[in-house]
Amino acid sequence: MNGVHDMGGMHGLGPLVPEPNEPVWHAPWEARAYALSAATGAWRRWNIDAGRQQIERMPAADYLRVSYYEKWMYALVENAVRHGLITREEAATGRADPAAPKATPPLTAAAVDEVMKRGGRSTREVERQPVYRIGDQVRTRNIHPVTHTRLPRYARDKTGVIVLSHGTHVFPDTNALFQGENAHPLYTVQFRARDLWGEAANPRDTVCLDLWEDYLDRV
């Protein structure tokens, strides 16, 4: 979706303010918000792409106003309601429906380190073979889906070169919608900064994006 989250190249979004000796979290609630997202995610009712999509669905004015982990909380509550872990009423009141059965958490404290260290690869063994090779020129498609995509606006309808080939990865555009993983070839495409931003850019500078084959056409 052409949302406010798709920020590459926008102007007016404030100054850059690095913080010396920044802590991992700025308040205890941020740590709890993070941990709640990870622990609730262990139910596997939604996937990482659906999680990102839910953040993108936040009303634009809120997205720009609220802090990072408030966005995570928003997405967690919305996905937990949407996928049946909690009800809208429970989310609103903060009180469990007394009639609802008590569940058993899928993630235990003893398993946390192992689960985090194991991660989860997004590559899948599929038959589809890469069409493009390193060095091929490609043009990104001029698409504007109203749902989740990882092709940013600034890189649509632009010509670049394949510089890395990453194998076949789960496709976020369909996975976010629970329409299948649709794993297919993922590449890094390198663009000249001038092809993205015009003559004001340094002629040597480039921008690399990881893009799925379905975002690309041969030049």
Next chain:
Amino acid sequence: MTSHGHEHSHEHGTVPSDPALRVKALESLLVEKGLVDPAALDAIVDYYEHKVGPRNGARVVARAWSDPAYKVRLLTDATAAIAELGYSGRQGDHMIVVQNTPAVHNMVVCTLCSCYPWPVLGLPPAWYKSAAYRSRSVIEPRTVLREFGLDLPEETEVRVWDSTAEVRYLVLPERPPGTEAMNEEQLAALVTRDAMIGVAQVPAPNTVVA
């Protein structure tokens, strides 16, 4: 598309608008329903406070600077080479290491959200997640770098990596002069998080303020 933002929640219930209180209410609810184990929450917080962080990445960089064969492995199959040092997992399942040289300066961003290589750098700093960095780093990387104190020559290529998939990038900074006699541990102590994101260089040891 949803029409229910949390900002409307107060219209329907008693959950407060203050994020700290709201998170506390949500935790109570999820624990009461048996959906999450509070001890697991503590363990997750501990993991990201103490077991991952930029010291991990610094060890990877120091090893690459010290061991040419390791550096080759790191630049060929970063996920496996990083796992040799015991670092792996969530948001680091598909690692690529990009090497800074006098000719090419790499820097990493996620314009669409906040993708970042957790196993080697920990959770991202606020500036990395900020709208300012996400918007500006791709269109005016040199200005952004100057604000971080790095003014690169015009003839150096600035190569920005926008993390749009599950591939995660770690920058291998240039080894600073004056470090020839240092061992891996001493080298690791010089390596900064910002240099591994690519918004800084690793300063030579005599320029480090003690």
